[in-house]
Amino acid sequence: MPLPPLQPLDPQKALPAASSGQDRKHLIPRRRFVRDQRRHFGFAVVLPTVFTLSGPLWLPGAWLDWHWAALGLLMWWLVGCWGVTVGLHRLYAHRSFSAPAAVRWLLGGLGSMAAQGSVVYWVALHRCHHTLSDQEGDPHSPSPSARPGQSARKAFWQGHVGWAVSHDVPKPTRYAAELLADPVANSLAKHYWAWVWAGIALPAALGAVWVASSEASSLAVWQGALIGAWWGGPVRIALGHHVIWSINSVCHRYGSRPHATTDTSTNNAWLSLISWGESWHNNHHASATSARLGRGVLQPDIGWWCVKLLAALGLAKAIRV
Numbered sequence: 001m002p003l004p005p006l007q008p009l010d011p012q013k014a015l016p017a018a019s020s021g022q023d024r025k026h027l028i029p030r031r032r033f034v035r036d037q038r039r040h041f042g043f044a045v046v047l048p049t050v051f052t053l054s055g056p057l058w059l060p061g062a063w064l065d066w067h068w069a070a071l072g073l074l075m076w077w078l079v080g081c082w083g084v085t086v087g088l089h090r091l092y093a094h095r096s097f098s099a100p101a102a103v104r105w106l107l108g109g110l111g112s113m114a115a116q117g118s119v120v121y122w123v124a125l126h127r128c129h130h131t132l133s134d135q136e137g138d139p140h141s142p143s144p145s146a147r148p149g150q151s152a153r154k155a156f157w158q159g160h161v162g163w164a165v166s167h168d169v170p171k172p173t174r175y176a177a178e179l180l181a182d183p184v185a186n187s188l189a190k191h192y193w194a195w196v197w198a199g200i201a202l203p204a205a206l207g208a209v210w211v212a213s214s215e216a217s218s219l220a221v222w223q224g225a226l227i228g229a230w231w232g233g234p235v236r237i238a239l240g241h242h243v244i245w246s247i248n249s250v251c252h253r254y255g256s257r258p259h260a261t262t263d264t265s266t267n268n269a270w271l272s273l274i275s276w277g278e279s280w281h282n283n284h285h286a287s288a289t290s291a292r293l294g295r296g297v298l299q300p301d302i303g304w305w306c307v308k309l310l311a312a313l314g315l316a317k318a319i320r321v
C-alpha cells in the first residue's frame with residue numbers, strides 16, 4: 001500500500017522552542033554516546049581523510065584524470081545536492097515541500113551516503129541548531145557566545161569539526177518526533193551503514209563499467225573500480241564534510257548579513273555552487289521553512305532548481321517559498 005506523503009508542518013511547530021540554552025532537558029548527555037560518536041568519527045571522517053590523502057601513493061594508473069574527477073563530482077552532486085541539501089535539509093528537516101514515499105526514500109538514502117549520521121539524528125541535530133542558534137546548546141555554533149570560555153579561534157574550529165567528535169544529542173522525541181513514526185525514515189535509519197557503503201560501491205561500479213567499455217583486461221577493470229571508489233567514496237565524503245561543516249562555521253562567522261536575524265548567520269557567494277545553494281545561510285535563517293535559499297539570479301541555488309525539477313515532474317508538492 002503506498003504511504004501517504006508527509007504534509008508540511010506548521011512553521012510554528014516545525015522548530016520546537018527550547019526554554020533557554022541552559023535547559024538541558026532537550027539534550028541526551030554526550031557520555032551516553034561517547035564511544036559511538038568517536039567510532040563514527042573514526043569511520044566517517046578520519047578514515048576517508050586518510051584514504052584521500054594517501055591515495056596518490058597507492059592508486060594505480062592514471063587516477064588523476066578529469067574523467068575520474070567528473071565521477072567524484074557526479075557523486076557529490078547526487079549525495080550533497082539531492083541527498084543532503086534537497087533531501088535531509090529542505091525535505092526532512094524543514095518540510096519545505098512534500099513528496100511521495102518513494103522520493104523521500106531515495107533522497108533520504110542519498111543523504112545517508114554523506115556519512116553524516118542517520119536521517120532522524122541529522123534532522124534532530126539541525127532543528128536544534130535553528131532553535132538555539134548561537135546560544136549555549138547549539139550543537140555546532142562557531143560563536144564564542146555559544147561556547148563560554150573559548151577563544152574565537154577555538155570556537156570556530158569546535159563549530160567546524162570538533163563538535164562531531166563528541167556532543168550532546170538533541171532528543172529525537174522532541175526534535176524529530178514525526179520521523180520516529182515514519183516507516184521511511186525508520187527504514188533509512190536502520191540501514192544507515194548499508195547506504196554509506198552503497199555510496200562507495202556505486203562509483204566503484206561506474207568506474208568498472210567505464211573502463212570495461214574501452215579495455216578488455218580484467219586487471220584494468222578492477223583498477224577502474226578502485227579509482228572510481230576512491231573519487232566517489234573517500235574523496236567525496238571527506239570534501240563533502242568540509243563543505244557542509246563550512247555552512248556551520250564560515251556561514252556563522254564571515255560573510256554578509258542582509259537580514260538582521262538574532263543569530264550570527266551569513267551569506268557567502270563563493271561557497272554557493274559547491275554547497276548547492278546552502279551558503280545563502282543568512283537568508284535561510286531568516287526564513288527557515290522556504291525551499292528556496294538563494295534570492296534572484298545573482299544568488300544561484302542549485303538545490304532550489306532541483307526542487308523545481310521535482311515539482312515539474314509532479315514529485316514535489318506544497319512547496320514553501
Ligand SMILES: [Zn+2]
Pocket residue numbers: 129133247248252265281285
Ligand atoms: Zn545556521
Ligand SMILES: [Zn+2]
Pocket residue numbers: 089093094126130284288
Ligand atoms: Zn536549516
